[in-house]
Amino acid sequence: MLFADTVVSDPAVHKPKVMLIMLVVATFLLTLFGLNDTIYGEFMRPVIGEPKESGFFGNVATGFVLAIIFVINVVLIGFAAFRVQILIVWLELLLLFLAFFYSFGLNYEFIQSKIWFMITQGVFTTLYISAISIVLASIVAIFGAVAKLSSNGFAFAIASFYTSFFRGLPLLMQVYLIYLGLPQLGYVIDAVPAGVLALTLCYGAYMTEIFRAGIQSINKGQWEASRSMGFGFALTMRRIILPQAMPLIIPPTGNQFIAMLKDSSLVSVIGVWELMFLARTLGNKDFRHMEMLITAALIYWCLSICLELIQSRIERHYNTISH
Amino acid sequence: MLFADTVVSDPAVHKPKVMLIMLVVATFLLTLFGLNDTIYGEFMRPVIGEPKESGFFGNVATGFVLAIIFVINVVLIGFAAFRVQILIVWLELLLLFLAFFYSFGLNYEFIQSKIWFMITQGVFTTLYISAISIVLASIVAIFGAVAKLSSNGFAFAIASFYTSFFRGLPLLMQVYLIYLGLPQLGYVIDAVPAGVLALTLCYGAYMTEIFRAGIQSINKGQWEASRSMGFGFALTMRRIILPQAMPLIIPPTGNQFIAMLKDSSLVSVIGVWELMFLARTLGNKDFRHMEMLITAALIYWCLSICLELIQSRIERHYNTISH
């Protein structure tokens, strides 16, 4: 949490002035959207009449009703405790999104018939490829970061070339280069190792930058103290600098992990049957790709929520120990 | 640079012991690769004979010769000054990669005939879509980060749902949802605005996490000092906290910018003619994909080198002012 400042103002949303402002702003915005023609307008038909007749009045009326619902909701939530607020808002948003998905008119039986295969085949492949790549990329990144911070020109040059090249080229291209290029040098490499190699190199490059920023941010006094106690470079790094850099490194690294989960789908171009590949493939015959894509998207979301929970747990750990 | 420690050891690579070790390790590794069958082996044919005859000996010999070249090179580079070292190593690696590309046996005339169109049409589209999205995403991210750090349950819940949802869903899915889903609610949105919206929301979510980590890392004493002088929240954030968080925020943000450059290619699924789209398209008729993809990759690389240079300049600025 931000500097709490020890002053928690009264929930602002309970002041009548704030409520009124919220109502006006929400009505205005929603009117701008022109909701008359939309499904929200449909609910209002009995009152406002047909789109063409109601026109601007219809827009305002629809917007106003929605705005009132919104404000009442916000005010009610304001009474709850922090954790309860979070829960309610999450649930509401979830419902909104499910309703949105619902508006696609999907075929749920079809989803049901395929979901098991997507999980056993697709999620499994996605997970093991990402997991291996993430571990390898983190290792690459630590060395890369140290090299990029070193005063050794050779190490610096290699590391900076590496980050530049593997961040600069599209991941798809790296997959191609490794899969199609290495055979030109005489190594025929399989699809999965090629994919893992490409993901490792690419994400290693991104994470090098993250680790560099984290390491760099640690106060010089910490280096001085540990070096003056005779700690070697590696010891200082491992025991003093990295643990303190963790709270800084973890959130962007979490980003990378979540992104990796989805970027691992690029290995499908070389014929690996991971989640996204299946999503695109399974729905093809019956033109049910929206069903499959949405299913895959929700599965990805679940996976990344798991990662987020793990991340916040690790973060809490490091924040507790260093305040 | 890391804590300089004020002790720069003699270039380690000039010690005979280190050289010998490098030579042995390099030979060993290169032998393991089994270079006999590769183009390197070809150069050695006169000495080692045909792959099948030479076998293990051929591998060792090829590895040994390459290792010697490598070590001599490293030792020579060791004599140069820091900047010169970097220059030489970059050039060498560049040459190696160009040689690697060359081994694909590409059709350069074909590339020449298309490159101008790729740059005028593709690069332009890619750049303007990414530029707009990046600016919008940064704005979203600042608000997101503050909300995620606030003690207001409502703000926190919305921000955390936002980051979870838009990081969790594959970007492709977001593009589809916005492009195909919004029309279901009654808004028909064009391809480019849909793409920009999807990129903004997605990257805004990632960058929210980065900004959060940066803001969180600033010493509590800084909040105390500015609050005790009567600075308001916004002023403290803008003048005291964010400037100090910059060195931490910039490197991962640079990552996102570079990644965005390439992810903007996803909008090609809805028919925007950006760089990657052209690369995949232009080569299709004559099966010249590789030519086009490599060209596109090199263009992306150039663009991201530009971003890197800008990044390092900004970083230097913030590091100088805060030591």
Added chain:
Amino acid sequence: DEALDRVMSSGTLKVATDASWAPQSFLNDDNEMDGFDVDVAREVAKRLGVEVEFVTPSWDIITAGNWNGRWDLSVGSMTPTKARSEVLSFPAVYYYTPAALAVHKDSGAKVESDLDGKNVGAGTATTFELYLQKDLSIDAEGTPEFTYKVTPGKIKSYKDSTAAMDDLRLGDGVRLDGMVGSLPAILSAIKSNYPLRVLGDPVFYEPLALAIDKGDEAFNDKLAGIVGDMKSDGTLKTLSEKWYGVDYTSAVE
């Protein structure tokens, strides 16, 4: 004849094909490869006397050539052109696809030329798009003649035909007024309740061939022979009727 040796000695024919191109090749309800192309590949393998195994690399990867023995044969409905044959060898044409125009079922268009000046979509860099651009030349042997029947106002290119159909289904003229695609694909979309209808007759026919890596004449001839046999003994016709309900194995005007 490296490839032929490899196939015969290992006893498996590795076939690269797309997994998302119904009804040519797709994953069926048992999550196995199925479709016209897949059946053709099975038949070819049977006649070679080997097992068949499918892999699903992307189109880019297959058409990059230099397969390095990762797979032996592509049965992927490729249109053989001279330029393409610098990269891959095309042993035999095994069927022809008709291309057709489709419009939303509420559309008022009666003949092809009703789409003149309208927004018409197609998969990007496909022969369909080239047709709309009036720049289509199929220089494979046995390609039937065709004429350009429509002059769209704006050509919208999509990642593939499906994306174009997704836009078309939003409503007549919402984003698109019509699209060009392969007739079988359009028909199966209609069967899957896409609110579309076919406009007029097929606009052109496209020959589609097997492909192999360059440099193995023996394999090339062997496959050409096998496909010839399959044509003459009616196997291909049966397969085509099974999957399309029509015989596409020869071009019909």
Added chain:
Amino acid sequence: MSTPIIEMTNVDKWYGTFHALKNINFTVNEGDKIVVCGPSGSGKSTMIRTLNYLEEHQKGAIRVNGTDMHKKMKNVDTVRMDVGMVFQHFNLFPHMTILQNLMAGPKWVRGVSEDEARKTAMMYLERVRIPEQADKYPGQLSGGQQQRVAIARSLCMKPKVMLFDEPTSALDPEMVSEVLDTMVELANDGMTMVCVTHEMGFAKAVADRVIFMDAGEIIEENDPVSFFDNPQHERTQNFLGQILQH
């Protein structure tokens, strides 16, 4: 001169289970100069930080400059504008030069013009004898120089009340007396001051009262003369004994 500007009534504060302030009661009238002393860890910093609401107290009432300090107060910023604070750890802004550190408050909060802010800043820098460091960054100063910047920064805000947390700890004796002279001047100008310090010379010279804390409690509160010459409490006697012996 007898309007109370700071009032603490029965204040208790805990850090988790650690009872850091125990039933603190005291009043500072406008223009008063209070010296707080006591052993390390006795809660001196904690106490003066609660006056600024940088630490939350759990029991009792604190009233500063007419405003009650509590969880739901709205105008904490206006209180703080009038209460200057010199931190034990300085808390300078590392990304701003010394001059910028000094000018920030007046310019951004008081709305003083650039020129005037610079003039005031340079005036206080000269008072603490480091005008030549104006364009350096805090990281480039010695410990004592940093501490002087921290003092000057607070003074630039021209607050009504100043809270000093060991403002001379990092200074050499020579500098200590100069800084104390500056503080005496301020004191004579009628500024209200609460100062945590162990400089007994200063206490004797300017303090209206001396407060002695131990283990979170105020053990003794008296005018300086009685405090030093005739300490009542045994703990105080021991403590003062150490100083004099020294």
Added chain:
Amino acid sequence: MSTPIIEMTNVDKWYGTFHALKNINFTVNEGDKIVVCGPSGSGKSTMIRTLNYLEEHQKGAIRVNGTDMHKKMKNVDTVRMDVGMVFQHFNLFPHMTILQNLMAGPKWVRGVSEDEARKTAMMYLERVRIPEQADKYPGQLSGGQQQRVAIARSLCMKPKVMLFDEPTSALDPEMVSEVLDTMVELANDGMTMVCVTHEMGFAKAVADRVIFMDAGEIIEENDPVSFFDNPQHERTQNFLGQILQH
């Protein structure tokens, strides 16, 4: 007792264009106790930091414990193992408890067993009177408590030479005398010490020599009695004048 353990010969140091140390020459023999004093910003911290090679000097030679300190030295870690340092800003490890801070050096560098390291650590924590804080983190201590942890941390390494940079600045007078007592004990055990401090009592009690610095130069160097009673240099006389008047 007369082997020189620290030798500085004609040392010059610049920060950019600022001449921070000017032609410094001095020698410390094994077992010597040296007190360094001088006004704020005179280069005291800079000087003792060069002894550990935490700052690089640009001219002259520094020899510590038989090793020349220069740009290309290989064994800076072995020198540092035997040279303890208490920083002016403490530099505790914020992610480790007090006990872990104290045990880290002995365990990781000296290879001492866990148990023994804990025993030593607790022993020193008791000497500086904060054994009850062993399981807190540095951020939870008061300023003076942190300073005492910093002192204890260095002592746990059992170095041959100790460099103290104002080790009692954050302490109250009572605590100052306790910490100084600990340092006197160490001194009597024969440890070599260089101590930046303005505690004249300590200087008189244990120092073999007092060094007075001003503006980067050593102005005067003498035994404590002559130094305090009969300062040679005008600058020194002024400086001491301030202290005594105080």
